[in-house]
Amino acid sequence: MRVVSGIQPTGDLHLGNLLGAILRWVKMQDETECLFFLADMHALTIEGEPAQLRRNVREMAAALIASGIDPEKSTVFAHSHVPEHAELQWILSCTARMGWLNRMTQFKAKSGKNKEAASVGLFTYPVLQAADVLLYNATHVPVGDDQKQHIELARDIAMKFNNDFNVELFTAPEPYIGGGTAARVMSLRDGTEKMSKSAESDMTRINLTDDDDTIATKIKKARTDPEPLPGNAEGLEGRAEARNLVGIMAALTDRDIDEVLGDFEGQGFGAFKPALADALIARLSPLRSRLLELREDTAQLDSILDSGAQKARELAAPTLAEAKKAVGLSR
Template identity: 75%
Template sequence: MRVVSGIQPTGGLHLGNLLGAILRWVRMQDEAECLFFLADMHALTIAVDPAELRANIREMAAALIASGIDPAKATLFRQSAVPAHAELAWILQGTARIGWLERMTQFKEKGGKHKERSSVGLFTYPVLQAADVLLYQATHVPVGEDQKQHLELARDIALKFNNDFDVELFALPEPFIGGGTAARVMSLRDGKAKMSKSDPSEMSRIHLTDSDEDIAQKIRKARTDPEPLPEDPALLDGRPEARNLVGIYAALTGESIEQVLARFAGQGFGTFKPALADAVIAMLSPLRRRLDELRADPAELERILESGAERARTLAAPTLANAYRAVGLA
């Protein structure tokens, strides 16, 4: 089993990123051979500040390692350090069909009402995503609800390429359900909106770099309702803020929603919020210290990323060579 997944190097990592994706990666590396990459080429599909992108790449690498990604277990690398990603993506552009890409719901959402102003890269980036996983003969790809369509596209491209050129080159990757459950973390100010760095309110999110005092304050001021916590999880329906805070606590402690409610049933948020703040601080304090250590040694970060890229280039080479041969370029 080989798992491949990428994450865009965006700044301002928060608790939602940690519980929603990063910690799932940490658990995956003990379940399968894993390749994790910083999707810096995908970051170019929208306007980008070069200096900011460079800084974000280092910050994301540091955050992943601080969170528990072990370069001795998983292959961690920068996407752009493996040119085969771009080369295979161009070859696959000849296989993918415009109609397939026009059906991608994420392009419709990101392009908005003025899709003609979007970059070509924003339209075709699902083909690069397909290349990202097909390049390594990935057997499994971890996907959330918003990425299932892109995995289906990767499978369609792989199948059509194999059929068009009468080869059995690309494996058809399956969704990976390992790594435990990813928590869907919502805003601390609005339980119906995802926690996001684009939210204008700093009080809506907890950054991985927030101090213990800031964390406690943000939890204390998080929006809730006046009702006590119920014993039955079904009674959280219609209480999005309460459900969000209970879900965060469960994700941090590894408990189920039922277990959390069994402990706090009948109690108000005056009791629950301090316990939640303690759990968040217990998770983030050691992570923050490790992050500071890694930031202080950028040369070590670069060494880790280059070592991962070297391994990734070695793994990618046979597939790319066979793709060149299949289409007549070699």
């Protein structure tokens, strides 16, 4: 069993990144073989500053390691440092079909109303995602609901390639359900919007580099409602902000929402918020300290990424060689 997953190096990581993906990865590495990459090539689909992208790769690597990803257990590397990804993408682009990509809902969402102005990369990046997975013959990929369609595309490409060229080269990957449930963390000011670094107000999110006082202040000022907390999750129906804060507590303490509510049933947020702030500080304070240390040690980060890329290339080479042979690019 082999799990492959990537995360875009966006910089300014926040609680949503941690609870939504990174802590799940930390658990996965004790369950199976894992490759985690910083998807800097995928990041090119969004306009950005080149120097900032380079900084973000190191920042994301530091965040992963500070959060508990162990380079001795997992292979951690930058996407662009393994050129086999891009080479396999081109081969698979000649297998994938326009109709398949036209159905991808994420392109419709990200391109907006003016699809003609969107980059070709934004349209075809699901094929690169497929290459990311198929290159290592990953058996499983951890995904959220918004990415299940991409796993289906990778499966379609794998099976069509195998069938077209009469080979048994690519493994059709399955969604991975290990590592616990990823939390969907919403804005502290609007429980219907995902927590995001792009939100104008910093009060909408908990940054991984926020100090303890800032964390406490943000939780104190987080939007809630005047109703007491119910005894079960059903009672949070229609209370987006309340559900978000309770969900954060559940994810932090590795419990389900009903268990958390059992501790606070009938109480208001005047009692709940200080407890949530304490739980956040207990989790984020040591992580922040380690992150700041790693941020200053660029040589160590580069060494980890270089070592990971070398290991990834060794794993990728046989698959790419067989793909090239199958399509007639080599003997």
